[in-house]
Amino acid sequence: MTVSPAHTAPTAPTATTVTTGGALPGGEYDVTIVGAGVVGTAIARELARLPLRIALVDASDDVGDGTSKANTALLHTGFDAVPGSVESRLVREGHLLLSAYAAATGIPVEPLGALLVAWDAEQLAALPGLAEKALRNGYRSARIIPAEEVRAREPELGPGALGALDVPGESLICPWTTTLAYATQAVRAGVELHLNCRVLGVTSAEVHTVATGRGPLRTRYLVNAAGLYADEIDRLLGHADFTVTPRRGQLIVFDELARGLVRHILLPVPGALGKGVLVSPTVYGKVMLGPTAEDLDDKTDTGSTAEGLALLREKGRRILPALLEEEVTAVYAGLRAATGNDDYAIRAHPEQRYVTVGGIRSTGLSASMAIAAYVVELLADGGLPVAGARDLEPLRMPNLGEAFPRPYRDAELIARDPEYGRIVCHCERVTRGEIRDALASTVPPGSPDGLRRRTRARGGRCQGFYCGPAVRALFEEARR
Amino acid sequence: MSHDRTVDVLIVGAGPAGLALAARLAGAGAGHVEVLEREQDAGGVPRHCHHGGFGGPVRPWLTGPAYARRAVRAAMVAGATVRTGVSATGWAGPLTLETTSPAGLERITARAVVLATGARERPRSARLVPGSRPAGVLTTGELQQAVHLYGQDIGRRAVVVGAEPVVRHAVRTLRRAGAEVVAVVTERPRGTAVPGVPLLTATTVGELRGRGRLSGVVVRHADGRTGILACDTVVFTGDWIPDHELARRGGIAVDRGTRGPAVDASFRTSVPGVFAVGNALHGVERAATAAAEGAAAAAPVLARLAGAPWPEAGPPLVVRAPLLWVTPNRLTDLTDLTALARRPLLLRSGEPLTAPVLTAAQDGRLLWRRRFPVRTAPSRSLRLAPGWTDRVDRSGGPVVLAIG
Numbered sequence: 001m002t003v004s005p006a007h008t009a010p011t012a013p014t015a016t017t018v019t020t021g022g023a024l025p026g027g028e029y030d031v032t033i034v035g036a037g038v039v040g041t042a043i044a045r046e047l048a049r050l051p052l053r054i055a056l057v058d059a060s061d062d063v064g065d066g067t068s069k070a071n072t073a074l075l076h077t078g079f080d081a082v083p084g085s086v087e088s089r090l091v092r093e094g095h096l097l098l099s100a101y102a103a104a105t106g107i108p109v110e111p112l113g114a115l116l117v118a119w120d121a122e123q124l125a126a127l128p129g130l131a132e133k134a135l136r137n138g139y140r141s142a143r144i145i146p147a148e149e150v151r152a153r154e155p156e157l158g159p160g161a162l163g164a165l166d167v168p169g170e171s172l173i174c175p176w177t178t179t180l181a182y183a184t185q186a187v188r189a190g191v192e193l194h195l196n197c198r199v200l201g202v203t204s205a206e207v208h209t210v211a212t213g214r215g216p217l218r219t220r221y222l223v224n225a226a227g228l229y230a231d232e233i234d235r236l237l238g239h240a241d242f243t244v245t246p247r248r249g250q251l252i253v254f255d256e257l258a259r260g261l262v263r264h265i266l267l268p269v270p271g272a273l274g275k276g277v278l279v280s281p282t283v284y285g286k287v288m289l290g291p292t293a294e295d296l297d298d299k300t301d302t303g304s305t306a307e308g309l310a311l312l313r314e315k316g317r318r319i320l321p322a323l324l325e326e327e328v329t330a331v332y333a334g335l336r337a338a339t340g341n342d343d344y345a346i347r348a349h350p351e352q353r354y355v356t357v358g359g360i361r362s363t364g365l366s367a368s369m370a371i372a373a374y375v376v377e378l379l380a381d382g383g384l385p386v387a388g389a390r391d392l393e394p395l396r397m398p399n400l401g402e403a404f405p406r407p408y409r410d411a412e413l414i415a416r417d418p419e420y421g422r423i424v425c426h427c428e429r430v431t432r433g434e435i436r437d438a439l440a441s442t443v444p445p446g447s448p449d450g451l452r453r454r455t456r457a458r459g460g461r462c463q464g465f466y467c468g469p470a471v472r473a474l475f476e477e478a479r480r
Numbered sequence: 481m482s483h484d485r486t487v488d489v490l491i492v493g494a495g496p497a498g499l500a501l502a503a504r505l506a507g508a509g510a511g512h513v514e515v516l517e518r519e520q521d522a523g524g525v526p527r528h529c530h531h532g533g534f535g536g537p538v539r540p541w542l543t544g545p546a547y548a549r550r551a552v553r554a555a556m557v558a559g560a561t562v563r564t565g566v567s568a569t570g571w572a573g574p575l576t577l578e579t580t581s582p583a584g585l586e587r588i589t590a591r592a593v594v595l596a597t598g599a600r601e602r603p604r605s606a607r608l609v610p611g612s613r614p615a616g617v618l619t620t621g622e623l624q625q626a627v628h629l630y631g632q633d634i635g636r637r638a639v640v641v642g643a644e645p646v647v648r649h650a651v652r653t654l655r656r657a658g659a660e661v662v663a664v665v666t667e668r669p670r671g672t673a674v675p676g677v678p679l680l681t682a683t684t685v686g687e688l689r690g691r692g693r694l695s696g697v698v699v700r701h702a703d704g705r706t707g708i709l710a711c712d713t714v715v716f717t718g719d720w721i722p723d724h725e726l727a728r729r730g731g732i733a734v735d736r737g738t739r740g741p742a743v744d745a746s747f748r749t750s751v752p753g754v755f756a757v758g759n760a761l762h763g764v765e766r767a768a769t770a771a772a773e774g775a776a777a778a779a780p781v782l783a784r785l786a787g788a789p790w791p792e793a794g795p796p797l798v799v800r801a802p803l804l805w806v807t808p809n810r811l812t813d814l815t816d817l818t819a820l821a822r823r824p825l826l827l828r829s830g831e832p833l834t835a836p837v838l839t840a841a842q843d844g845r846l847l848w849r850r851r852f853p854v855r856t857a858p859s860r861s862l863r864l865a866p867g868w869t870d871r872v873d874r875s876g877g878p879v880v881l882a883i884g
Contacts, residue, residue: 252608257728300691303612327721328606332613408569411481411585418582423567426518427725429580448615461725463603465619466519469626476632 016442017192020061023215024194028207029055031384032219034199034233036060037068038175038368039360040225041182046372047379048189049389055217056183056191057210059198059229061446062453064179067227068365069453070302070334072251072291073282074265075099075109075173076366079134079142085343088137091363094370098178099171101369104394107177108283108401114170114265117150117161119318123269124162130269131165142167156261158318170265174283175365176453177397182368184442185395195446199226202236204352221353221384223375228299228337230345230358237354242345244358246299246335249291250308252316255461256285256402258326266319277315279323284428284456285402286329289316295338302333329461336362346374350382398434400456407431424474425467427460435471439478448475482578482585487512489781490577490590492568492726495524496767497758498596499551500774501781502560508782513560514588516579518567523548524598526767528624530656531649536768545628547767571730575753592753592784595727595741596774599759601646602719604688609716611688614695616713620650623715627657635713639697640664640677641685642717644859646764647672650715662711665699668858670832688714718859720763727756737798737805738762744791744810745823746780747773752790755781762807762826765861769826776823794874795842800882802831804858811872811879824863827881832857839884840868847871849884 017025031047033040036058044056060066075098078091102109118124127144134142143166150164151157187193194214201211202222210217224233231244259281268276280288292308309331317324337360339345344367345359355378357371364371380386399406407413407420408429414421419433438445438454445451448471452459457471464471488511491498498515499522506513521527526534529544555562566581576589601619616635618626626632634657640650643666651661651674661677667684682702689696689708696710722740733750735742740763741749741756749756757777758770784790791812799806806827827838833856840848848868856862872879 257725303687303689304610306608306610306686309608309610327602328608331605331608331610408567408580409585414580414582414584421580421582421584422565423518423580426567429567429569461603461606462600462723463605463619465600465603465621468618468622469630469632472626472632473630 016187018187018195018443019193020195020446021214024197024212024217025192027053027218029053029217029219031055031221031223031379032057032208032210032217033223033225035225035227035230036063036183036193036195037066037225037227038064038179038182038365039227039357039371040223041179041186042368042372043223043225043357043375044186044191045182045392046376048186048191049392050386051388054191055194055219056186057194057197057199057212057217059196059213061195062450063183063193063443064176064453065450067335067337068175068179070251070332071175071362071365072249072278072280072288073173073175074280074366075171076363077139077167077169078137078363078366079139079167079169080130080270081137081363082342083133083136086346087344087363087367090344090367090370090374092138094367095169097369098173098366102173102178105181106397106399107181108174108399108404110172110281110283110401110403112170112172112264112281113166113168114267115150115154116165116167116267116269117157117319118163118269119160120162123271126269126271127163127165134167139169141169154263154266156320156322158321160318165269170267172265172281172283173365174400177400178365178368180443180454181395181397184397185392187442188395189392193443199233199236204237208353221379221382223355223357223379225357227360228335230337230356234356234358237349237352239347239349239356241347241356242339242341242358244299245338245340246296246301247338248294248296248301248333248335250304250312250331250333251288251290252309252312252328253282253330253332254287254289254323255327255329258287258323259285261320261322262287277312279316279319283401283403284459287323289323291334296335299335302335304331304333308333327461330459330463346371346378348378348382353382355379355382398437398454407434424470425457425460427462427466428456430455430457432474435474439475445475448472451475482587484587484589486589487514488590488785489513489592489594490588491515491594491596492577493517493524493596493598493758493760494522494552494562494564495596495598495758496526496551496771497760497774498524498594499555499562500771501594501596501757501777502555502562503558504775504778505781506555506558506560508778510782510785515555515560515562516566516568517562517564520565522552522562522564525621528621528628529649530624530628531652534767536772538768544767551771568726574751592755592781594777594781595749595754595756595760596758597723597726597760599720599722599763601717602721604716607716607719609685609688611698612690614688614690614693616690616694617688618713618715620646620653620715620717623650624653627653633657634659636660637662637711638713638715639709639711640715640717642666642719643668643671644718645672646717648674650717651677654713654715659713662709665697670857685714720759722760722763724760727760730754732756735805735807735809738807738809740807742810743808744812745808747777748780748790748810748812750793750810753784762805762828765826795872795876796878798878798880799827800880802829803881803883804828804830806881811869824865826861827864828858828861829856830858833883837884838864839882840879841882842873842879843877847879
């Protein structure tokens with residue numbers, strides 16, 4: 001079957017389309033992506049190169065507001081994936097693609113490298129197997145290092161480390177900026193982003209009619225990147241390939257004064273008792289401890305628990321004792337989209353003009369760009385016309401990373417615009433200029449939390465004691 | 481490019497302590513005394529405390545904002561420079577601070593630097609209160625600013641968490657904003673009673689619930705019973721911690737108990753030329769106490785400007801549980817021990833004490849022992865005016881304060 005696009009996206013859109021309420025625009029889309037997380041936005045961005053009319057819809061009031069916002073914020077090499085799996089290939093490719101994209105776009109990435117620290121004989125014995133697995137995944141830089149070297153490279157580590165696997169290619173990344181960069185570039189290239197737009201049903205004929213909370217949406221092709229809800233969308237189209245079990249991961253973030261305690265990403269050695277918890281710096285200059293791994297029934301239960309936090313503190317105390325003396329900045333929990341399978345569930349249903357992107361676990365951030373390229377291939381195989389691709393307008397994102405220049409330290413910028421010298425959020429040193437920019441950006445925040453993910457405002461140790469009302473006032477003023 | 485400047489005394493923080501010190505120093509002819517305030521208005525926390533009882537001695541009619549205005553005026557009239565909207569972001573040298581303001585970046589070098597950075601309440605996250613992350617979760621500081629400085633809407637039904645006197649101010653502010661206060665909850669056996677509000681003692685907040693907006697808090701009583709208090713707002717009060725970030729960034733030793741810069745009786749920190757005063761030293765005390773500390777630091781700062789040497793640290797002054805902290809907490813030279821004898825030590829306990837006997841010992845040797853015929857709550861400091869410090873062995877081990 002050949003399909004001709006019903007509409008041609010303007011080559012240089014003068015106005016971008018982001019809607020948050022009211023009826024959806026009429027007409028027919030060529031492709032609609034359900035789910036504006038890191039995967040959905042990456043797919044939208046990839047498709048935005050083509051002369052097609054594309055919709056990106058999400059139930060939330062913001063992009064990246066589901067599993068994408070509360071993860072461990074690592075850019076993985078894929079050294080520990082299941083060799084030969086789709087995940088292995090896509091994480092490896094995605095790592096390269098996203099590394100280059102981040103450098104070009106200003107997404108903060110810190111290539112700190114990881115140490116998988118062995119704390120007992122069983123874990124030590126597992127290291128050669130992990131090194132060998134890394135090789136089978138095409139990753140050649142991993143090597144086992146002895147206890148003395150571990151100690152020299154991580155002086156604050158608790159007693160009892162027996163050795164480690166050194167994986168120098170693992171990096172920190174800002175997950176919020178990544179999703180926003182994809183979404184921004186997609187929207188600027190003409191993709192229509194519809195938020196607060198929950199999918200309720202799908203009727204498929206010559207075109208799909210997607211029933212949403214904001215009315216019907218007609219589309220020829222449909223991509224399911226609904227994360228935790230990918231199985232439910234799949235069922236609307238008659239498939240029951242997998243079931244998503246939300247796996248909750250609770251995390252504790254320690255204040256930036258703890259940042260000097262740790263130099264690498266300290267990953268656990270996976271063992272019989274599960275994956276264990278990691279200690280890792282973040283690009284925002286803090287230190288993260290977690291996650292737990294709890295299989296739940298409720299796809300909305302992103303609450304932390306006393307038991308979970310106690311477990312993290314107990315494990316963290318062994319890994320980095322001094323960390324527990326520092327103040328806690330934030331506690332949060334994210335849900336990973338576990339499917340019970342050991343691989344992504346990316347399935348093309350060409351006869352339905354439908355692609356499912358399911359089971360994207362915590363590696364989805366690292367693999368996102370490769371997943372997007374793969375999905376576009378699958379769509380093309382299913383008949384989507386992919387001629388006429390063009391380059392996207394280059395994009396530069398505001399920097400949220402501590403390792404890169406921030407506006408409050410930029411004398412030239414402040415001289416040009418004094419608003420970048422007016423610090424509003426003191427803990428995170430976020431200026432009024434940055435908040436103003438975020439509120440006026442292509443994909444503006446739908447809530448104060450969304451503003452935090454764009455600027456870090458209110459994300460620090462005081463959690464609003466000093467700046468909360470001031471930040472809220474700026475947000476509300478912009479909404480008026 | 482940073483603009484480099486030099487002043488005589490640079491005070492970070494224009495709250496009660498910093499302003500009182502600035503007024504004294506400028507009035508005493510200390511030269512160029514500059515106070516940096518990162519907020520748009522000087523005055524510190526009293527700016528948003530719309531209740532009376534400020535001042536020393538206490539004046540029931542004097543509100544926080546009025547007190548703050550007086551303090552700012554006194555400093556400026558005395559000749560100090562008070563600059564607002566200027567953030568000290570780091571150190572470029574032992575006595576050089578980096579700043580950011582709309583006017584640009586500066587590096588300001590001083591002959592003496594004074595940290596008067598104040599204290600804040602620990603937020604919900606730092607207290608490790610589990611549950612969801614809805615809107616409607618505040619500290620008293622945020623509540624007061626939202627209501628008194630910004631006129632923002634707060635909610636309809638509120639729960640207040642804490643046992644310190646600040647609970648009263650949180651309740652008052654909530655009522656003024658039109659919210660009903662459902663309960664005051666504290667894990668301590670005694671709390672702060674507020675007329676018309678149920679007080680739940682020996683009760684912990686086990687979980688916050690709600691998506692988007694808070695819908696309730698799960699409370700757990702000492703006997704194991706649990707319940708849910710339906711509310712759309714919860715205010716976490718008290719549990720103060722010094723805002724010690726700048727001190728730690730400067731490599732200044734921080735006391736384990738107070739979490740503020742360790743200081744001797746002359747407010748000298750471990751870094752020569754750097755002093756610290758006010759609630760940055762110990763978490764919250766009344767504004768008048770902070771201001772008195774600021775004023776008392778003027779003499780040692782002036783001595784420093786006149787070339788007085790910076791004494792080597794002597795034995796540390798530490799506390800044993802249930803005592804939480806003592807300040808001052810560094811013992812330095814003999815002149816300092818004399819200063820210690822003149823000014824009271826502030827001592828805080830984590831548990832209520834009834835007529836406690838306090839002891840000071842060094843290397844197993846009892847230096848001093850005294851019964852305090854009072855009853856103290858964990859939210860109040862004991863004031864020790866000891867005459868025992870001349871018995872401290874300068875080259876001995878830590879001096880330990882304990883309940884004997």
